[in-house]
Amino acid sequence: MNPLTLLAAIGRLVLGGLAALGRLTIFAAQVVSHLFRPPFYLREFGHALAQVGWFSLPVVGMTAVFTGGALALQIYSGGQRFSAEAVVPQIVAIGMVRELGPVLVGLMIAARVTSSIAAEIATMKVTEQIDALVTLSTDPMKYLVTPRVLAGALTVPLLVAVGDVIGILGGFLVSTETLGFNRATYVQRTVDFLEAPDVLSSLVKGAVFGAIATLIGCYYGMRSGRGAQGVGSATKGAVAAASILILAANFVLTSVMFGS
Amino acid sequence: MIELQGVHKAFGSNRVLRGVDLSIASGTSMVIIGGSGTGKSVLLKCILGLVQPDSGTIRLDGEDVTKADRDAFLARFGMLFQGGALFDSMRVWENVAFRLLRGPRKRPKAEAREVAIEKLRRVGLGPQVADLFPAELSGGMQKRVGLARAIAAEPEIIFFDEPTTGLDPIMAGVINDLIREIVVEMGVTAMTITHDMSSVRAIADQVAMLHDGLIRWTGPVSEIDATPDPYVQQFIHGRAEGPIAALR
Numbered sequence: 001m002n003p004l005t006l007l008a009a010i011g012r013l014v015l016g017g018l019a020a021l022g023r024l025t026i027f028a029a030q031v032v033s034h035l036f037r038p039p040f041y042l043r044e045f046g047h048a049l050a051q052v053g054w055f056s057l058p059v060v061g062m063t064a065v066f067t068g069g070a071l072a073l074q075i076y077s078g079g080q081r082f083s084a085e086a087v088v089p090q091i092v093a094i095g096m097v098r099e100l101g102p103v104l105v106g107l108m109i110a111a112r113v114t115s116s117i118a119a120e121i122a123t124m125k126v127t128e129q130i131d132a133l134v135t136l137s138t139d140p141m142k143y144l145v146t147p148r149v150l151a152g153a154l155t156v157p158l159l160v161a162v163g164d165v166i167g168i169l170g171g172f173l174v175s176t177e178t179l180g181f182n183r184a185t186y187v188q189r190t191v192d193f194l195e196a197p198d199v200l201s202s203l204v205k206g207a208v209f210g211a212i213a214t215l216i217g218c219y220y221g222m223r224s225g226r227g228a229q230g231v232g233s234a235t236k237g238a239v240a241a242a243s244i245l246i247l248a249a250n251f252v253l254t255s256v257m258f259g260s
Numbered sequence: 261m262i263e264l265q266g267v268h269k270a271f272g273s274n275r276v277l278r279g280v281d282l283s284i285a286s287g288t289s290m291v292i293i294g295g296s297g298t299g300k301s302v303l304l305k306c307i308l309g310l311v312q313p314d315s316g317t318i319r320l321d322g323e324d325v326t327k328a329d330r331d332a333f334l335a336r337f338g339m340l341f342q343g344g345a346l347f348d349s350m351r352v353w354e355n356v357a358f359r360l361l362r363g364p365r366k367r368p369k370a371e372a373r374e375v376a377i378e379k380l381r382r383v384g385l386g387p388q389v390a391d392l393f394p395a396e397l398s399g400g401m402q403k404r405v406g407l408a409r410a411i412a413a414e415p416e417i418i419f420f421d422e423p424t425t426g427l428d429p430i431m432a433g434v435i436n437d438l439i440r441e442i443v444v445e446m447g448v449t450a451m452t453i454t455h456d457m458s459s460v461r462a463i464a465d466q467v468a469m470l471h472d473g474l475i476r477w478t479g480p481v482s483e484i485d486a487t488p489d490p491y492v493q494q495f496i497h498g499r500a501e502g503p504i505a506a507l508r
Contacts, residue, residue: 127343127345128342128343128345129346129347129348131310131345132339132341132346132347134308136409137331137334
């Protein structure tokens, strides 16, 4: 292949990526600006709280309990190699709270909520419901996007907190029922080991991941192409982009909060 | 009065509107005809600001629509979309009363519901429809609900985008009659885009033909059959042969 052709292809890719990043940044800035300007659609916000938060509880709970249980087994098994089985409560707690809780909840929200938002808004666009909103003097950014993103940023930290507790509970059940740990000792070690910054980092990550998941869902939905294929592409692209951005944001946040 | 002067719009290399000039007098019903893909919907969306024209001016009562207060401008319009564009997640009455449940025209919920039921009655639907969801309605009923929503806030101007597309001839006739009645009764300015000639004859005071991005012919509906314009003649008689290419 001609090196210039390769260079041009790379250039196009980089420019396309930067342009997409610019569009997403402008979109996010518009959402932030709408947070502070009336009218506020409280009914839509309440609906978004339920959709993002309440109805995600089962999937978050199931994910967390199995992950916590598996984590306990892995730490016990790995710890045996250097006689460190006793640290299971501490490692399960810190692993769930600092890392697995926020990341897994973020990814579950990307799968459940981002896809749902992208498909719903894309379908509204394809069927001219977005245009209808405009002709009814209603700004779609304010009516559809802002309530969802705000709901994501506020409810996902709560989901993460619930996921953390259930994950630790999963580890507790496996450890006490199959690995022979004493219940009181397990709880005492978990409580003693966790510190406020661990919990705070978990909640901050939850807020950022919630905002990313909902923002990306709305962004892809609003930019959807025509027809069923457009809705499908928007949904697929939204889930992939949200998952990658959540993992990237997790790395950045972990570096900032615990890097030193 | 709605006035368009030299309106251009292109999507990439596809020049859809190539300098549209058109005037619609207040209180008249203008129907824009033209083949599929000739830019009728784009023209309508340019007036509403849903699509930004590349150049040209659009004035409403002498005021440039791009400089007008957006909310006040849109408050003067009602629109019936081709597919109805009803909000799936809301009940029929909430769709109809959408404007009355939020924004500057907000009314108490019970009052908004009463207005919605009255507008539904106006388009021939009973109160039992009010609590259904749009997915539970037939295509014709969805169009009627869309029409009720378009007139709910008593607009001065109503746009109808392909109002009879997808309907059987009887239901299309019912919708055409309803549109005509409502336009006369409310004294609104109406702009309809269609390629259904029965709609043209039932709804129009004036007709304009859009072809190749330009207004090819305009005149009273009573003169459309007598015009010698070969484009209009080919279109209204549905001939495959003529100056308009059958394959576009």
